[in-house]
Amino acid sequence: MKKLKIKKLFMKEFQPIPQSEIANLAKKGELGLYLTKTAEGLTPPSHEPITISNIHLVEKKLGLNLPFQTSFGRFAELVRFFPIITFKTVDGQEITGVGEAPPLPYPWYDGESDGLTRVTLNEYLIPRIRANSQREITSILDFREMSGINGIVRNYMAKCGVEGAYWDALGKLVGRPVYRLWSNEEKYSVEAGTSVGSFNLEDALRRVKTAVETGISRVKVKIKPGFDVMLVAAIREKYPDLKLQVDANAAYDLYNPDHVSALQALDQFNLLMIEQPLANDDRYYHYQLSEQLNTPICLDESIENVRHAIEAIEMWARAGILNRLIINIKPPRVGGFWEAVKIAKVCEAVGVPTWCGGMIESAVGKTANIHFSTLTTLPGDHVSQGKPYFQEDVGETPRYHNGVIDIPQEPGWGLKKVNILKS
Ligand code: OSB
Ligand code: MG
Numbered sequence: 001m002k003k004l005k006i007k008k009l010f011m012k013e014f015q016p017i018p019q020s021e022i023a024n025l026a027k028k029g030e031l032g033l034y035l036t037k038t039a040e041g042l043t044p045p046s047h048e049p050i051t052i053s054n055i056h057l058v059e060k061k062l063g064l065n066l067p068f069q070t071s072f073g074r075f076a077e078l079v080r081f082f083p084i085i086t087f088k089t090v091d092g093q094e095i096t097g098v099g100e101a102p103p104l105p106y107p108w109y110d111g112e113s114d115g116l117t118r119v120t121l122n123e124y125l126i127p128r129i130r131a132n133s134q135r136e137i138t139s140i141l142d143f144r145e146m147s148g149i150n151g152i153v154r155n156y157m158a159k160c161g162v163e164g165a166y167w168d169a170l171g172k173l174v175g176r177p178v179y180r181l182w183s184n185e186e187k188y189s190v191e192a193g194t195s196v197g198s199f200n201l202e203d204a205l206r207r208v209k210t211a212v213e214t215g216i217s218r219v220k221v222k223i224k225p226g227f228d229v230m231l232v233a234a235i236r237e238k239y240p241d242l243k244l245q246v247d248a249n250a251a252y253d254l255y256n257p258d259h260v261s262a263l264q265a266l267d268q269f270n271l272l273m274i275e276q277p278l279a280n281d282d283r284y285y286h287y288q289l290s291e292q293l294n295t296p297i298c299l300d301e302s303i304e305n306v307r308h309a310i311e312a313i314e315m316w317a318r319a320g321i322l323n324r325l326i327i328n329i330k331p332p333r334v335g336g337f338w339e340a341v342k343i344a345k346v347c348e349a350v351g352v353p354t355w356c357g358g359m360i361e362s363a364v365g366k367t368a369n370i371h372f373s374t375l376t377t378l379p380g381d382h383v384s385q386g387k388p389y390f391q392e393d394v395g396e397t398p399r400y401h402n403g404v405i406d407i408p409q410e411p412g413w414g415l416k417k418v419n420i421l422k423s
Contacts, residue, residue: 004089004173007046022350026317035310038349039342045181049136054086055129057121058420065387068197071224071251072108079114080362082420085165095172099164100365101157102332112157120158140338156335163336164368171412179371182341189404190373192382193218199227208235210386217403218243218379224251229265236269247275254285273298273326287315290324298326306342313350328357331372344375356380363395367413370405394420
């Protein structure tokens with residue numbers, strides 16, 4: 001097979017800003033402009049033209065081994081969508097790529113649900129890609145334009161699924177694992193942790209125990225008002241040195257004194273971070289809360305694009321507390337990998353730690369997240385506790401051992417035993 005040539009591979013390297021300069025720039029109101037230019041200056045790989053010869057959608061309902069509960073709801077099965085796109089090179093060679101759109105069943109998290117994702121894919125993105133299939137694509141920027149991704153507001157999961165198929169195919173066409181389209185550095189593994197979703201104390205402690213005993217390197221537990229300090233105290237008593245963090249999925253209120261006292265009480269437990277305590281569309285109140293806590297705040301729901309990330313960085317930096325900000329980057333929450341890369345690079349420029357969260361993706365989405373995690377700095381949510389996420393998955397997820405996951409080095413996502421591609 002002849003390999004497609006990449007004309008230019010990533011990426012303007014920019015200088016990290018010295019820590020001492022950041023607060024000054026922020027006070028002068030110049031940090032936002034600098035970071036916006038940083039993001040705009042990133043260039044994706046550009047390649048010889050490709051067109052699209054086929055697209056179809058596979059949909060699977062998958063049963064979870066462990067039901068998952070957060071402050072917004074509980075679920076035991078999930079519908080996953082797999083856009084499958086075949087690209088064609090100028091000399092007639094065809095390569096197929098796959099992505100995953102991983103919504104929750106109901107619009108609890110970012111307003112998306114499996115029904116909404118289905119509609120966005122079937123009634124907008126896929127028809128639009130078919131209509132424009134003969135347009136020449138020479139980078140992700142062209143693909144985002146021709147596919148309609150650029151024009152769609154929100155609907156992040158659907159957009160990410162479609163984008164994923166492009167990156168998988170491009171990696172295969174040029175003979176590189178996808179993460180090597182975003183960076184020239186070879187990496188072999190990423191640190192990975194687990195997210196425990198249970199509001200039954202005994203059950204939550206059992207899941208933490210399983211995680212620790214199977215060598216998981218970092219544990220996150222879901223909290224909500226009334227189920228927070230007591231849970232964390234019980235975990236800390238048994239595991240004083242465990243890398244531990246909590247996720248509230250927007251369940252707390254800055255103007256409820258009981259909520260703020262509980263969050264302040266968490267400061268004594270040496271947590272890595274408190275994820276998304278306040279409303280899912282809020283950054284400003286999170287910043288105000290952060291001034292009252294020592295534990296870093298991690299934003300999840302409230303970062304939907306690079307502009308949101310820059311806004312948060314500006315607020316924390318202006319107050320001189322940028323060392324208390326962390327950003328969870330989920331490619332499906334920000335509408336695809338290219339936006340996720342921009343957020344990772346902007347955070348890197350100012351030394352804000354990042355990690356890759358999960359949406360309980362199947363093997364396809366998890367593998368894609370593992371590629372993306374090479375651009376982040378802290379362990380991501382990539383594994384379940386004791387058992388695989390799903391009773392029957394659509395393929396094999398890369399191996400987890402000693403707290404790390406192996407990064408596939410084969411072209412594209414490097415997916416193994418993916419049964420949906422045969423249809
Ligand atoms: O808030 O990080 C979250 C799952 C679904 C929706 C939101 C979240 C989560 C998780 C699980 O915490 C992450 C995973 O293991 O995939
Ligand atoms: Mg979260």
